[in-house]
Amino acid sequence: MADDRAVAVTKDELELGQYIPLHYHFNMLNDAYRTGAFEEALALVVPEGGRVVELGGGTGILSFFAARKARRVWCIERNPELAGAARSLLRANGAADRVDVLVADARDFVPPEPVDVVVCEMLHVGLLREKQVEVIDAFKANYRARFDGALPRFVPEATVQAVQPLQQDFAFHGYQAPVPLFQDPHSLQPRTTELGQPQVYSSFLYEDFLHHEIAWRGALPIERDGTLNALRIVTKNLLAIVPTQGRSIDWLMNYLVVPLERPREVHAGETLELSLVYRTGAPLSALEPFFLD
Numbered sequence: 232m233a234d235d236r237a238v239a240v241t242k243d244e245l246e247l248g249q250y251i252p253l254h255y256h257f258n259m260l261n262d263a264y265r266t267g268a269f270e271e272a273l274a275l276v277v278p279e280g281g282r283v284v285e286l287g288g289g290t291g292i293l294s295f296f297a298a299r300k301a302r303r304v305w306c307i308e309r310n311p312e313l314a315g316a317a318r319s320l321l322r323a324n325g326a327a328d329r330v331d332v333l334v335a336d337a338r339d340f341v342p343p344e345p346v347d348v349v350v351c352e353m354l355h356v357g358l359l360r361e362k363q364v365e366v367i368d369a370f371k372a373n374y375r376a377r378f379d380g381a382l383p384r385f386v387p388e389a390t391v392q393a394v395q396p397l398q399q400d401f402a403f404h405g406y407q408a409p410v411p412l413f414q415d416p417h418s419l420q421p422r423t424t425e426l427g428q429p430q431v432y433s434s435f436l437y438e439d440f441l442h443h444e445i446a447w448r449g450a451l452p453i454e455r456d457g458t459l460n461a462l463r464i465v466t467k468n469l470l471a472i473v474p475t476q477g478r479s480i481d482w483l484m485n486y487l488v489v490p491l492e493r494p495r496e497v498h499a500g501e502t503l504e505l506s507l508v509y510r511t512g513a514p515l516s517a518l519e520p521f522f523l524d
């Protein structure tokens with residue numbers, strides 16, 4: 232019998248969007264790039280009759296995909312409202328006999344037996360706000376303390392991030408408002424001029440040792456004249472790496488565009504030195520890029 236006692240929530244967690252109410256889940260369910268990529272990855276990675284843990288189950292859709300092949304799925308969700316919704320949705324979709332929805336903090340949960348796959352989607356562009364790195368790190372430590380042998384396979388397996396110099400139009404009916412914004416990577420962005428290519432500044436392979444701090448200092452080549460007044464953060468999750476096919480099943484998240492405090496004129500051919508330092512899971516305001524020249 233499931234025990235739905237609420238777990239303690241801090242003010243920080245509420246503010247950082249760790250508690251995503253049910254009515255926001257539509258956007259996640261409806262994001263075909265996200266949901267379709269997880270569906271494809273789980274179909275490939277979950278072994279027939281295998282065992283799976285989902286950390287941060289939400290409405291239960293990823294557990295449902297896993298349960299198409301797995302014989303047992305533990306779906307861990309800290310928000311009792313969502314756990315209740317997941318249980319009834321999984322029942323309505325014929326997967327309740329294979330998926331156990333448990334109200335717990337994913338940082339404390341250890342499955343009762345070893346598992347083949349762990350799926351965790353606590354992802355936000357920049358690896359900001361949500362606690363993907365912290366939760367997977369805690370899960371690995373707890374799992375290793377309980378079980379010998381190899382770690383399960385993680386979905387996503389890796390996250391790669393890049394930064395791109397932009398000239399962004401922040402004018403709204405004559406009102407200049409340089410505010411952070413999100414962009415759909417699959418749509419044209421008429422307000423954005425790309426001044427150079429994205430440069431990779433961080434990569435996480437979830438089965439490896441995980442740093443919680445991102446600290447990058449690197450070159451940002453400029454390919455086009457313009458006013459550099461914003462940086463775009465690009466986050467790509469490699470949900471499943473398929474070496475035999477020379478490909479990966481990826482989910483490219485919405486871009487984050489952060490305005491720069493001091494815009495500057497730049498010219499094709501010059502290279503800027505940029506520093507990016509922040510902690511994963513931190514608020515958007517923690518992202519304070521600065522140029523070294």
Ligand SMILES: C[S@@+](CC[C@H](N)C(=O)[O-])C[C@H]1O[C@@H](n2cnc3c(N)ncnc32)[C@H](O)[C@@H]1O
Nearest residue numbers: 249251259287288289307308309310336337352
């Ligand atoms: C981005 S949503 C993803 C939901 C679902 N996996 C999906 O793909 O639609 C992240 C979920 O993780 C839950 N969550 C956040 N922190 C958690 C924690 N420490 N333990 C368990 N669940 C958590 C949130 O309540 C939310 O439902």
